[in-house]
Amino acid sequence: MTDTNANGQSGDILLQMRGIKIDGMADDVWNPIIKGIDLNLHRGEVLGLIGESGAGKSTLGLAAMGYARDGCRITEGSILFDGIELSTASDEAKRKLRGSRIAYVAQSAAASFNPAHKLIDQYSETPIHHDVLDQETARKDAVELYEKLRLPNPSEIGFRYPHQVSGGQLQRAMTAMAMSCRPDLIVFDEPTTALDVTTQIEVLDAIRNIVRQFNTAAIYITHDLAVVAQMADRIMVLRYGELVEEAVTEDMLSDPKEDYTKSLWAVRSFQKPQKPLAGPEETSVIRIENVTAGYTSGDMVLHNVAFDIHRKRTVAVVGESGSGKSTTARCITGLLAPKEGRILSNGEELPADYRQRSKDQLRQCQMIYQMADTALNPRQRIRDIIGRPLEFYLGLTGAKKRERVRELLSQIELEPDEYIDRFPGELSGGQKQRISIARALAAEPEFIICDEVTSALDQIVAEGILKLLFRLQEELNLSYMFITHDLATVRSIADEVVVMLQGRVVEQGPKDQMFTPPHHEYTDLLLSSVPEMDPEWLTKLLEDREKNKPGIELAGN
Amino acid sequence: MPKQAMYKRGDDNGMWPILKMVTQRLALGVVTLFVVSVLIFSSVEFLPGDIATEILGQAATPETVAQFRKDVGLDKPPVERYFSWLAGIAQGDFGKSLANQRPISELISSRLWNTLFLASMAALIAVPLAVLFGVLAALYRGSFLDRSINVMTLTTISFPEFFVAYILIMIFAVNLGVFPSISNIGPETPFWDRVYRSVLPSLTLTLVVMAHMMRMTRAAIINLLASPYIEMARLKGITRSQIIIKHALPNALAPIINVIALNMAFLVVGVVLVEVVFVYPGLGQLLVDSVAKRDITVVQASSLIFAGTYVLLNLLADVLSILTNPRLLHPR
Known part of the structure; x- marks a missing residue:
């Protein structure tokens, strides 16, 4: 498209928006969402x-x-589409x-x-x-x-x-x-x-x-x-x-x-320094041993999945949706009992079903979810959300509990006095995700599963979360399993990478190795598919792929 | 992924999951009926009063009472009576009326037919009207029309049905004289005469059940109006009425069907008062009379039929709601 309209000036004007102001209703008050924007668009x-x-x-x-969603209204400005004034039409x-x-x-x-x-x-x-x-x-x-x-x-x-x-x-x-x-x-x-x-x-x-x-x-x-x-x-x-x-x-x-x-x-x-691989003598915090699992009906979703997560390491599990990343997490947490294989924690086998695990085993492994919005109870105050695991796992009550909640809030860089009595609805997306982190930390786990924790967030906010997680890892000796489809996140936080495709692990290893060729062809496809800033990237990539056919065909596309 | 796995079996056999679900619900319905039969039997057992004294009069000697109880089999222990009752029903035999020794199936059949006739007539008026009003109310949400429909239906549902019945009688039978106030029909009454005489009772029922169905239709549609595919339809330049009829209504059917089924069941079961007011010879009348006479076998049989209607209609609603779900009807 760049060739048809290199300077963006040629062609006659199709759409001309002038001084657009739009208000949105929030808490029964009209707040400005768009504060006077001009926009020109030429044909083609x-x-x-x-x-x-x-x-x-x-x-x-x-x-x-000429459309405003319910709860929004266009208050000012002109929208001229091909000679028709939409704001008054x-x-x-x-x-x-x-x-x-x-x-x-x-x-x-x-x-x-x-x-x-x-x-x-x-x-x-x-x-x-x-x-x-x-x-x-x-x-x-x-x-x-x-x-x-x-x-x-x-x-x-x-x-x-x-x-x-x-x-x-x-x-x-x-x-x-x-x-x-x-x-x-x-x-x-x-x-x-x-x-x-x-x-x-x-x-x-x-x-x-x-x-x-x-x-x-x-x-x-x-x-x-x-x-x-x-x-x-x-x-x-x-x-x-x-x-x-x-x-x-x-x-x-x-x-x-x-x-x-x-x-x-x-x-x-942002890129954290990569840690060296753990020695062979070191017991892994979590070991997934040849796990095959599926849901009640239908085929197996995981096939012989195996990898280790060592102390203070971050293992990124990547793959597209449906590749079995989240199912693996469900097996580790015991929400889904594997058909074959087992999960070990510090060398000791964990019962397949979370109901058979001891409170201490449950405490060791916590989860942070993608949608903090749905993972936090909107009717509970922050003090109760974070206080619950303190009471449940550690038996803290009264002043001790309150003190610990405040400590945790400072740890995730939120001012305790200001936030402790708020409801989740009164926080921004990034702040909510921080509360989820604090809730996981409250149990004092050694291992946390982070399931797409940054994908619902804007990049700047996401980076803040990643930095926080990294700092906490250093301070508290945590191990992370980082489920993500975003390779930029992998680059910035992972020590090791596990690539999954259709329920199988196709490649795994330390990050630097994973980002340097030669790769498994699927890893290659995944890596080359991440858009780059170069405007010619897509064109070049498609040309390359055309030349190198037959590449691997992906199911479901 | 779990969802995919759930529907995967449909690949080889499209109707299989639905059939399986229907059989499951059917089995569940039978279990429900069994539990209900226990409840009915035991609660009738606890009814105060006694059929023997009711028939023989207060002056009967203890010997004649005992003899009567023996004759009709009331002297046997309740558990034994329950199972012989159940075994009879399983073979289609509801037993005999204690009061007049006629077979219950004979007593009930013409009554049941009358009740079903009245209920269907009310349903034929109420359901289309309720859905239409619901769609209109959703279409012109917040308008005068919407508010008047709401006020009207809420008013009629707020009055007890006998009150509504008497008001209708006052207007149409007493003042205008267009419809009879008593719906005395028999097996030989010709069809249109039957319809004519059932107008006021079915109108009463319509007014009583419409509010629920109309409000559910309205709520279900309005609930969907915030969905992205409705916004998409608006941005495709589709007119409001088309959006509601083509895009919202098909997806709102499941809750609407459920409320309709519930109200249909009410039409069959809840007619008791209306039948009494209009002296309509239906099952409800029979039930009321039999309770008064302590004719417990008839009470049990009619209660069980009512319960069966409820279970069947709810089953039907479940199946229909499943059929309106394209995910189940057209598996991947």
Whole structure:
């Protein structure tokens, strides 16, 4: 796309937003979300909107369709779409534009497709509703687009229900759906955020091709810089509802002007020193010995999984969704009894079922979850959330318990006086994750499983969490098992890496070794799929892969 | 992953999981009925009063009472009576009425048919109306229409059904004189006459059950309006009414079906008062009369039929809700 619109100035203007202000309702008060932003978009141009969560990217993107979510309202500004003023247009006029001339691709395709209807019916709905095509033509057209987006089995896939199709395929089917009326503008709202890196590539490629082919203008919203670098001609950086910086992609990458933009660029810099491998004589804190496991019905999910976690080491377990990372964690914690194999803690076998484990065995192994939001009881105060394991495992009560809660809060860098009586709802995402850490620490474990603990957080916040975990490891001699699909996280925190694919360990070893070739071909695929800042990265990668066919085909894509 | 594993078996045989689920629920229904039969039998056993004194009068001598009890088999221990009762039912024999020695199945069959007729008539009016009002209320949420539907249905549900019945009688039978206040129907009453005479009782029932179903329809739809796929439909430029009918309603069916089934069961079981008011010869009337007469075998039989209706309708609701779930109907 960079070639069609190198300077972002050519072509006539399709969308012009002036002085946009949007308020959102929170706690019965209107608060500003977007504080006066101008935005220009030319025909056929792709504009990247980037920023952390809460920056107002999605809100601004939706405003381009003249749409405000429930609890939001556009208070000021003009939205001129191809000569039509959307801010004053009637609801009926806006409805007619949506789907036909401006389309939307949402973050979670799984949630945004109606579970009750077939994909192709949801595709045809838009052109039929807007009287563009009749059903038969719409269906033919759908198959054609499915083919263009390289969906497997294009003539049949449309007749499936959303739950019968994988995430990456759904996301492409949604892009096809957005294309159904050949709109002038598509708003892509984090379309690949929920996908694995390996799947992300195919979706990015598909989106890029189709947008280019039909010369569709696009607003591409994401928090991932490397992704936006592949997609956009021009980038706008947002923060707290205000524009931080705007430039053509190459300039933005090579020469960011604002400090905030620079900090975004530099955020993946944290790297803890890698520790040497533990000696053979050292007993591992947790040993997973040839574990094969599955759920009640169906096939085994884990096959002969084996690895060790030593004292003060961080073992990162990587792999795409469905590879068995979390199931392994469930076996270690005893939530799922393995069919074969066993779990040892400091050389001593743990009962397979957590109900048979002693309180002390349970105490030794704690977990931190991805969604702190759902892992913390919203009706309990922080003092009770952290106090519960203190009472349960260590029998602390009264003043002693209170003192310990305060200590733990200081340890996770939250001011005890300020936070001890709050509810989780009164904390930010990063703070909630810190509370989860404190709760795990309260049990005084020697081993903590961190299940995607940073993936719901913004990069700067995530980095803070990683630093905290590293510091605690040093101070308290903790061992971590770090489940993640984010290789940047692996680079910054791991000592050893275990790569999983379809329930098997395909490669394991110390981090430096894992990041230097030669790799197992799957590791290679995984590593090469992590987007890089270079705007030419995706093009080069796809060319490379084309040359080196046959590469390994991934199930479910 | 666990979800995938759960549905994986459907690959080779699409309907298999559903069939299995239906059989499971059916078995569970039989167990429920068994428990209910124990409860019914023992609670009827504890009813104060005695059929013998009821029939023979207060003046009967202890000898005649004992003889009567022996004749109808009431002298045997309760456990033995329970099992012979159960064995009879298993073979379709509900036993004989203690009061007049007629077979209970004969007593009940025409009554049951009448009750089912009344219930279906009420259902035919109430269900479509309730769903329609629910959809309209959701569509025009917060509007005057929404509020009036809510107020109306809540008002009618807040009154006891006999009160609603008398109000209807006052308006339609006494003042306007369009419908009869007494629904005396017999086996030979022609169909449309039957319908005509059942209008007021079924209208009463409609007013009583509609509020639940309508409010559940409204709530289930509104609950879904916040889902991402509804937002997607809005951003595809679909009209409001189409969004509600095509996108929200199919996904809201499961809770709606459950409330409908519950209310259907109420229509069959809860008609007692309404039947009494309109002197409608249904099962409810029979039950009330039999309790008064201490005719315990009839009471037991009708209670069991009521319980069976509940279990069956709930089973039906379960199966239908499963069928509305595309994940189960179309496994991966």
